[in-house]
Amino acid sequence: MTATLPSTSLDDAEHPQVFTGTPSAGEPGQVDAHDVCAWFGDRLVLETVDLVMEKSKVTALIGPSGCGKSTFLRIINRMHEVVPGAQLAGSVKLDGVDIYGPGQRAMETRRHIGMVFQKPNPFPAMTIAENVLAGLKFSRTSPANKDDLIEESLTKGGLWNEVKDRLGELGGALSGGQQQRLCIARSLAVKPRVLLMDEPCSALDPTSTLRIEQTIKEIASEVTVVIVTHNMQQAQRVSDYCAFFLAEENQPGRVIEAGRTTTIFGSPTDQRTFDYVNGQFG
Amino acid sequence: MTPETTTAIVADGVLSAGGQDSVGTFEHRKGGETSDIMPPDAATPQPPPLPPRRLPSPIRPSAFGAQDVLILVAAAMSSLCLVWVVFYQLTSLSGGVGFLVCWYVGFVVLTWIATAQVIERQVATDRVVAVIVVSAALLIVAIVVFIVLWVCYKAIPSIHWGSLFTKDQKSFVVTDPHALDQVGVVHAIIGTFEQVLVAVLIGVPFAVATAVYLNEVKGWGVKTVRTVVTAMSGTPSVVAGIFIYSMLILTHVLTYSGFAASLALVVILLPSVTRVVEEVLRVVPSGLREASLALGAPEWRTVWSVVLPTARSGVVTAVLLGIARIVGETAPLLFTAFGSQVMNWKGYFNHDQGALPLVIFSDVRQAQPVLINLAFQAAFVLMAIVLVLFVLARIFSRPKGKNGKRRKARPDDDDLMARMFVPIPIEQNEETR
Numbered sequence: 001m002t003a004t005l006p007s008t009s010l011d012d013a014e015h016p017q018v019f020t021g022t023p024s025a026g027e028p029g030q031v032d033a034h035d036v037c038a039w040f041g042d043r044l045v046l047e048t049v050d051l052v053m054e055k056s057k058v059t060a061l062i063g064p065s066g067c068g069k070s071t072f073l074r075i076i077n078r079m080h081e082v083v084p085g086a087q088l089a090g091s092v093k094l095d096g097v098d099i100y101g102p103g104q105r106a107m108e109t110r111r112h113i114g115m116v117f118q119k120p121n122p123f124p125a126m127t128i129a130e131n132v133l134a135g136l137k138f139s140r141t142s143p144a145n146k147d148d149l150i151e152e153s154l155t156k157g158g159l160w161n162e163v164k165d166r167l168g169e170l171g172g173a174l175s176g177g178q179q180q181r182l183c184i185a186r187s188l189a190v191k192p193r194v195l196l197m198d199e200p201c202s203a204l205d206p207t208s209t210l211r212i213e214q215t216i217k218e219i220a221s222e223v224t225v226v227i228v229t230h231n232m233q234q235a236q237r238v239s240d241y242c243a244f245f246l247a248e249e250n251q252p253g254r255v256i257e258a259g260r261t262t263t264i265f266g267s268p269t270d271q272r273t274f275d276y277v278n279g280q281f282g
Numbered sequence: 283m284t285p286e287t288t289t290a291i292v293a294d295g296v297l298s299a300g301g302q303d304s305v306g307t308f309e310h311r312k313g314g315e316t317s318d319i320m321p322p323d324a325a326t327p328q329p330p331p332l333p334p335r336r337l338p339s340p341i342r343p344s345a346f347g348a349q350d351v352l353i354l355v356a357a358a359m360s361s362l363c364l365v366w367v368v369f370y371q372l373t374s375l376s377g378g379v380g381f382l383v384c385w386y387v388g389f390v391v392l393t394w395i396a397t398a399q400v401i402e403r404q405v406a407t408d409r410v411v412a413v414i415v416v417s418a419a420l421l422i423v424a425i426v427v428f429i430v431l432w433v434c435y436k437a438i439p440s441i442h443w444g445s446l447f448t449k450d451q452k453s454f455v456v457t458d459p460h461a462l463d464q465v466g467v468v469h470a471i472i473g474t475f476e477q478v479l480v481a482v483l484i485g486v487p488f489a490v491a492t493a494v495y496l497n498e499v500k501g502w503g504v505k506t507v508r509t510v511v512t513a514m515s516g517t518p519s520v521v522a523g524i525f526i527y528s529m530l531i532l533t534h535v536l537t538y539s540g541f542a543a544s545l546a547l548v549v550i551l552l553p554s555v556t557r558v559v560e561e562v563l564r565v566v567p568s569g570l571r572e573a574s575l576a577l578g579a580p581e582w583r584t585v586w587s588v589v590l591p592t593a594r595s596g597v598v599t600a601v602l603l604g605i606a607r608i609v610g611e612t613a614p615l616l617f618t619a620f621g622s623q624v625m626n627w628k629g630y631f632n633h634d635q636g637a638l639p640l641v642i643f644s645d646v647r648q649a650q651p652v653l654i655n656l657a658f659q660a661a662f663v664l665m666a667i668v669l670v671l672f673v674l675a676r677i678f679s680r681p682k683g684k685n686g687k688r689r690k691a692r693p694d695d696d697d698l699m700a701r702m703f704v705p706i707p708i709e710q711n712e713e714t715r
């Protein structure tokens with residue numbers, strides 16, 4: 001597995017898999033974004049982003065505020081189209097299958113590509129256990145053994161030991177950091193192939209942040225992780241690959257540089273990347 | 283210059299190795315921390331306890347003191363004397379209301395003069411405004427209390443509990459002036475119950491669906507529908523009655539019946555419940571909808587399994603307040619239920635039916651004291667029902683605590699009622715209080 005970021009040419013013939021979901025569900029997936037552009041209304045906010053998010057790796061998206069990281073992340077699991085007036089172009093492939101291709105349903109894609117948001121958002125009317133099972137309930141599948149799945153997901157989310165005696169309590173009764181780990185467990189319970197995380201630690205204290213970083217490393221073998229973060233140390237701690245986004249004045253956001261995290265932080269080729277990762281930037 | 287990639291500074295200042303190790307290190311530190319940072323108590327020399335200091339007694343410079351009370355009482359008394367002299371001795375006017383108004387005006391003017399003399403003019407103006415505002419609030423409370431007490435006073439002494447809830451007015455004999463134990467309002471209670479129940483069963487699903495449309499669907503017609511709903515809530519209730527009367531009763535689709543009354547009540551219930559439920563849905567954080575969609579839920583699932591359960595208490599409150607709103611409606615029943623003296627719960631679909639507001643409306647204008655008493659008793663029952671509904675609404679408007687039970691009332695619950703229950707922010711504020 002070589003780091004060929006950013007990818008410029010994608011040969012479709014090399015990816016003959018058919019994206020049917022069920023057979024390979026639970027296996028980590030690879031995301032290839034090609035020529036992705038995004039608009040809000042008539043405003044272009046993201047221009048020709050090419051990025052490969054390697055299977056079973058953690059890819060960090062960094063860059064100053066407003067450069068389109070969240071927009072890009074939301075394009076990957078078709079949440080961008082939820083915003084009224086939002087448009088996009090280009091292709092995003094999950095294991096070679098275009099998620100925007102004809103006949104692909106947004107709901108199906110979102111089951112394979114989960115998302116954790118900046119603000120912890122457990123469902124307040126559901127208990128902790130129901131929160132974990134929410135994704136399955138929504139897709140009308142019932143697991144073979146609910147209790148096992150709850151334990152497995154919460155353990156992966158790093159929350160099991162803290163809540164195993166209070167699974168019947170409401171999801172809102174947890175602390176902010178616990179809520180965020182519950183949200184991670186909830187996303188993992190549907191066995192996604194890719195997990196997108198948009199600044200998952202920005203509302204949390206250092207202890208909870210470390211717990212979540214630990215969680216990310218542990219799950220990376222089972223699910224491809226894409227994480228947006230403003231914390232340079234965090235990007236270095238958790239990610240294998242890193243992509244630097246930048247939107248210059250009155251310009252849409254672009255990927256300036258992408259590659260191995262050690263390269264981006266150690267010997268970046270672009271001066272702007274160097275300035276940003278060394279904190280000499282806006 | 284190469285940045286130091288192998289060392290990471292954790293935000294709280296703990297240095298730990300970067301990469302895979304950081305978490306392990308953290309775990310390790312967590313165990314050993316106590317001995318590092320917090321030395322055992324025994325080792326530290328205890329400082330000698332400080333001698334207790336006497337606290338100065340607290341003052342509240344802007345408090346409302348004895349002098350201010352004295353000014354108010356004095357102003358009230360002198361206004362009373364003054365107005366009494368002018369009113370009855372000098373001009374030989376009469377009438378309680380005029381006297382009260384003159385007394386109040388005199389009281390306010392004298393308060394201003396006295397305060398201006400004793401303290402200062404600015405303070406006097408301030409004080410007078412405060413007096414007027416407070417008395418307006420007191421007046422409203424007084425009116426409500428007076429209405430409640432008045433109805434109780436007129437109803438309770440003559441209530442015959444045994445018959446009130448068991449008999450109808452069928453056996454009322456005009457010649458017997460003391461036959462209160464022969465009559466009751468059970469026919470009206472049952473009639474009102476049936477009419478309101480069916481109105482709620484029909485109206486609430488429509489109202490909730492419309493609110494979901496307004497708040498969740500965001501289609502092209504939202505603005506129009508919202509305007510129409512708002513206009514509809516301004517419809518005079520008598521018009522709702524005429525509408526059903528002319529559309530369904532004059533055309534012989536229905537006869538005078540409880541069902542026709544229910545339909546008229548639906549017209550009144552729909553807009554009010556819709557607007558309140560819409561407000562309730564609006565405060566459900568959009569993050570929950572996104573979370574649900576991102577889990578692969580279809581839109582209808584999101585509404586059904588996430589949005590509505592989150593707002594459940596608010597919806598229940600909205601429905602209870604909606605019931606309280608229609609249970610006392612009289613005008614729409616005049617042309618629809620028509621009213622009846624006899625119990626006929628079976629005649630809901632095809633027969634004149636009694637209702638509590640109709641008993642009040644028709645009996646209070648009768649000559650027989652028995653009927654007048656009965657009207658007040660019906661008013662008493664109606665008020666009790668509305669009171670119960672409001673109490674229930676207040677209970678439901680309280681969010682649930684951590685253990686899933688509803689917590690005790692708090693002073694800001696009125697505020698909550700006004701906002702019609704906001705579940706999440708309050709739940710999260712629980713710690714910060």
Ligand SMILES: Nc1ncnc2c1ncn2[C@@H]1O[C@H](COP(=O)(O)OP(=O)(O)OP(=O)(O)O)[C@@H](O)[C@H]1O
Pocket residue numbers: 040045063064065066067068069070071072083
């Ligand atoms: N709902 C929206 N409607 C219109 N414009 C939007 C919307 N959301 C984002 N934008 C615009 O799109 C651009 C990219 O926003 P985005 O949220 O992707 O930035 P970001 O890199 O995630 O920033 P941050 O680090 O602050 O989260 C910004 O200029 C922003 O103003």
Ligand SMILES: [Mg+2]
Pocket residue numbers: 069070071198
């Ligand atoms: Mg963002």
